[in-house]
Amino acid sequence: MATEHDLAHDHAEPELEHAHPGAKTYTIVGVILAVITLAEVFFYTQESVRAILVPLLLVLSATKFVLVVGFYMHLRFDHPLFTGVFGFGLMVAGSIITALMFLFGQYPLPHRG
Amino acid sequence: MAHTAIPVIVDTGAAPPAAVAAPLVLEHPHTSTGLDSRKLLMWAFLASDCMFFGTLIATYLVYKNRSPEGPLPRETFDVPYTSVSAFVLLLSSLTMVLALAAIQRGEERRMRVWLSATALLGCVFLGGQFYEFTTFYHEGLTLSRNLFGSSFFTLTGFHGTHVFIGVFWLLSLVAHSFRGRLHQEHSLFVEIAGLYWHFVDIVWILIFTLVYLIPD
Numbered sequence: 001m002a003t004e005h006d007l008a009h010d011h012a013e014p015e016l017e018h019a020h021p022g023a024k025t026y027t028i029v030g031v032i033l034a035v036i037t038l039a040e041v042f043f044y045t046q047e048s049v050r051a052i053l054v055p056l057l058l059v060l061s062a063t064k065f066v067l068v069v070g071f072y073m074h075l076r077f078d079h080p081l082f083t084g085v086f087g088f089g090l091m092v093a094g095s096i097i098t099a100l101m102f103l104f105g106q107y108p109l110p111h112r113g
Numbered sequence: 114m115a116h117t118a119i120p121v122i123v124d125t126g127a128a129p130p131a132a133v134a135a136p137l138v139l140e141h142p143h144t145s146t147g148l149d150s151r152k153l154l155m156w157a158f159l160a161s162d163c164m165f166f167g168t169l170i171a172t173y174l175v176y177k178n179r180s181p182e183g184p185l186p187r188e189t190f191d192v193p194y195t196s197v198s199a200f201v202l203l204l205s206s207l208t209m210v211l212a213l214a215a216i217q218r219g220e221e222r223r224m225r226v227w228l229s230a231t232a233l234l235g236c237v238f239l240g241g242q243f244y245e246f247t248t249f250y251h252e253g254l255t256l257s258r259n260l261f262g263s264s265f266f267t268l269t270g271f272h273g274t275h276v277f278i279g280v281f282w283l284l285s286l287v288a289h290s291f292r293g294r295l296h297q298e299h300s301l302f303v304e305i306a307g308l309y310w311h312f313v314d315i316v317w318i319l320i321f322t323l324v325y326l327i328p329d
Contacts, residue, residue, distance in 0.1 A: 020213075020214075020217070022214060023211055023214050026207060026210045026211060026214065027207065027211075029207075030203070030204070030206070030207035033203050033206075033207075034200065034203060034204075037196065037199055037200060037203060040321075040322065040326060041192065041193070041196045041326075044192060044326050050328075053327070053328065054327055054328075057322050057326050057327055058322065060322075061318055061319060061321075061322035061323075064315075064318045065315050065318055065319070068206060068311055068314055068315050068318070069311075069315060071210075072206055072207075072209070072210045072307070072311045072314075073307075073308055073311045073312075074304075079146075079148055081146060081148060081153070082148075082152070082153070082156045085153065085156045085157055085160050086156050086159055086160050086163070088160055089157075089159065089160020089161060089162075089163040089164055090160070090163050092160075092163070092164050092167070093163040093164045093166065093167025093168075094167065096164065096167045096168055096171055097167050097170060097171040097174070100168075100171035100172070100174075100175055101171065101174060101175070104175045
């Protein structure tokens with residue numbers, strides 16, 4: 001006869017989750033994040049990359065975002081439902097920013113004029 | 114499941130021998146998803162906070178260059194100084210996740226050290242933000258000076274408030290640990306606090322790029 005404990009595990013879908021990484025992985029990710037931040041500040045000071053600065057900074061920032069969310073917040077290892085819930089909020093937030101930018105004619109990309 | 118922390122006593126179904134106490138299985142209550150509702154709730158809160166900060170960031174981007182008079186962003190920001198603040202907050206995310214790894218291994222003393230370090234780095238960030246705000250104020254940029262000032266202080270002020278709440282939360286976890294109320298089986302509490310703290314960090318990642326680094 002299945003107990004309450006067994007039922008809880010039946011619904012856990014453990015194959016969708018993986019063990020969290022250890023201190024070594026966290027430290028490596030931390031070093032990568034620090035290097036990307038240094039790169040951001042470096043590119044900010046370089047006149048030669050001024051033309052592609054905005055997309056470059058956006059890509060670097062998005063990389064940092066994904067690393068923190070994926071490794072430090074464990075979305076890469078946890079149940080996909082957490083990714084879905086957070087991703088929905090993120091998508092709405094991105095839509096709000098994009099809509100307001102266009103609505104007020106202030107899209108931050110330089111080529112828009 | 115890597116984290117099952119809620120101390121609920123569940124009947125394992127087996128009758129224990131008369132002389133032996135029944136085993137206590139620590140498990141979270143049964144849910145339709147099989148996931149801990151508190152962790153799911155935190156993710157739902159963070160999703161809603163995404164929308165909150167998304168609106169504030171959009172408002173800043175719309176208003177930053179619509180002020181008829183200065184000070185304006187380019188003549189106000191000190192990017193090298195803010196870069197140090199960004200480093201401090203990134204470092205605090207690392208110490209936070211090391212605290213979680215420590216309690217998941219059952220190393221409570223080490224967890225307290227990392228949690229305290231995270232709170233300290235959060236305080237350093239807040240101190241830096243206070244100094245930055247004070248400097249801006251002396252340069253003539255106030256909340257009511259122009260649209261740039263209003264949207265900038267509202268955005269970064271709300272982020273700073275989030276950091277302050279996070280520091281308070283972390284210190285309360287340290288206090289609970291010192292009182293012997295936070296053990297390996299309660300690692301979910303640290304994980305949820307960590308989710309909040311890392312969210313504060315990723316919001317700053319976006320603010321640092323969109324507000325400070327991207328030119329006018």
